Amino acid sequence: MTMVSGAADVLGILVCMKFEFLGPQCGCCVFAQVSAGMLTRWQTLVGQLHVTGQYQTPDHVQCPYKLPGWASVRYGHDAMNEAADGEQSIALETLYPIREVSRLTGVNPITLRAWERRYGLLVPHRTDSGHRLYSQRDIERVRTITNWIAKGVAVSKVASIIDRGGLDAPRPAATPEVPTVLDQWQSSLEDALGAFDLTLLERRYEQLLAVMPLASALTGVLLPVLRRQRRGTSESLLLDGVLRGRLLQRCAHREEGRPSVLLVNLQGAEGEVEALATAALIADAQVNLGFLPALPELPSLLLAAEQSGCKLLVMFSEGPLETAFLQRQLSALNQHLECELAVAGGCCALQTDALAAAGVHCMGGLGQELCASTRLLLAGQFDS
Numbered sequence: 311m312t313m314v315s316g317a318a319d320v321l322g323i324l325v326c327m328k329f330e331f332l333g334p335q336c337g338c339c340v341f342a343q344v345s346a347g348m349l350t351r352w353q354t355l356v357g358q359l360h361v362t363g364q365y366q367t368p369d370h371v372q373c374p375y376k377l378p379g380w381a382s383v384r385y386g387h388d389a390m391n392e393a394a395d396g397e398q399s400i401a402l403e404t405l406y407p408i409r410e411v412s413r414l415t416g417v418n419p420i421t422l423r424a425w426e427r428r429y430g431l432l433v434p435h436r437t438d439s440g441h442r443l444y445s446q447r448d449i450e451r452v453r454t455i456t457n458w459i460a461k462g463v464a465v466s467k468v469a470s471i472i473d474r475g476g477l478d479a480p481r482p483a484a485t486p487e488v489p490t491v492l493d494q495w496q497s498s499l500e501d502a503l504g505a506f507d508l509t510l511l512e513r514r515y516e517q518l519l520a521v522m523p524l525a526s527a528l529t530g531v532l533l534p535v536l537r538r539q540r541r542g543t544s545e546s547l548l549l550d551g552v553l554r555g556r557l558l559q560r561c562a563h564r565e566e567g568r569p570s571v572l573l574v575n576l577q578g579a580e581g582e583v584e585a586l587a588t589a590a591l592i593a594d595a596q597v598n599l600g601f602l603p604a605l606p607e608l609p610s611l612l613l614a615a616e617q618s619g620c621k622l623l624v625m626f627s628e629g630p631l632e633t634a635f636l637q638r639q640l641s642a643l644n645q646h647l648e649c650e651l652a653v654a655g656g657c658c659a660l661q662t663d664a665l666a667a668a669g670v671h672c673m674g675g676l677g678q679e680l681c682a683s684t685r686l687l688l689a690g691q692f693d694s
Contacts, residue, residue: 405435405443415452416496416534420628421675422452424659431455431469453490460492460522460530464679492530499535503545511552524560524594525678528587533676536583550583557586564598569688570620572600573654574611576627579603585626587676588654592624595684608639612646621649622687624673628656636661641668650687654680 408419423442425431432451434442444452451472458468495518502511518527532553539546571592575585582603593599600618605611605625615623623643631640631653644651652671665672671692673683686692 405445406449408434408442408444411444411449411452413538414449415456416537417452417456418537418628418656420656420660424656424675425452425455425465428659428662429465429469431465431472456530457490457492459677460526465675465677495531496535499531499549500538503535503539503549506544506548508548508552511548515552515556523678525591525676525680528591529676533584533587553583554586557583557590558601560590561586561593561599561601563593565596568596568598569622570600570618571595571597571622571624571684571688572602572615572618572620573624573626574602574605576605576625576631577629577655581626581628584628584655584676588624588626588680591676591678591680592654592684595681595688597622597684597688608643611643615647615649622684623647623649623651625651625653626655627653628675630660631657633664636664636668640670644669650692652683652687 406414408422411417411422412419422432426434426442432444432448434444434448436442454472455465455468458471459465463471495514499511499514499518502514515532518531522530532549536546536549536553539549573585573589573592575582577585585603586601589599589601600620602611602614606614611623625640640651650671651669652673653665654673654675656675658665658672658674662672671687673680673687683692
């Protein structure tokens with residue numbers, strides 16, 4: 311019988327024997343380290359348990375994630391060899407939950423899931439309960455993806471560009487400390503917010519739009535900064551107000567002879583800025599755009615579409631549409647409308663097949679392609 315002495319040895323054996331832990335779910339991760347000397351002792355004890363038949367494990371297993379309050383280690387032959395190298399600490403990779411990745415990159419969780427499911431851009435780790443966990447390499451890849459999208463590359467093309475050029479390979483240690491153009495613009499906006507200087511904030515907005523397209527400014531600078539502000543603070547409300555005003559101003563521009571497009575926000579007040587951003591990008595297709603901040607009753611919406619003479623009705627939602635709404639109301643709307651019906655936002659990536667079955671066009675999420683998709687839909691040449 312193997313003798314185990316001390317609470318630390320008992321804990322060590324438990325750590326080695328169980329290679330996945332489900333700790334508290336929170337917005338940050340702790341960097342775990344285990345002394346190589348202590349690891350050697352634990353491995354020896356586990357090895358003795360193997361010999362006596364009291365416990366069996368695979369030769370090599372690695373814990374796929376690290377969570378606060380837990381130490382996770384490699385064990386088996388590889389861990390024994392590493393521990394034999396000396397008493398230096400073994401640093402384990404830190405993995406982050408999706409909300410923390412969203413906070414660090416400015417990309418909302420729905421978009422991160424869509425990049426994974428629809429485009430295969432990300433392959434996060436998974437816990438037993440299905441929660442996604444991302445490595446530092448994944449976070450760098452997200453930033454690379456946003457940089458390419460900011461340059462005007464369609465999200466569907468980004469994977470082939472990155473993988474062909476090896477642009478997601480580890481960078482030199484000094485590289486991440488060099489701020490990108492987008493980082494610099496984000497910092498300048500945050501400085502204006504920190505000073506609560508509305509005049510400077512408006513000036514920064516105008517300067518930003520002078521050097522990059524609206525889609526790039528929104529996805530690469532404006533919305534990431536807005537998401538990083540704590541909800542309810544003066545800074546978040548100031549930026550929210552500026553964005554709403556500027557985007558509504560773009561949507562309100564009208565010219566005689568242009569086709570009419572009506573956009574309905576299905577997200578409510580919480581998603582209104584993203585809905586307005588989508589509306590502004592659609593308006594760039596040289597259309598007269600009407601914006602409804604909430605979904606009216608179906609008969610009223612049909613009457614509004616008819617009386618306005620709109621050629622395209624767009625429903626916006628970042629999250630998945632309710633099944634009942636998708637199967638009944640959206641299908642009924644599509645049957646009675648005299649114009650094209652489409653959806654935009656994150657729901658396109660999340661429910662592609664269901665939307666196709668309902669006969670509804672998918673325009674995609676925020677990006678330069680919204681303008682092109684609008685033109686193709688109005689010309690009857692769109693293939694979703």
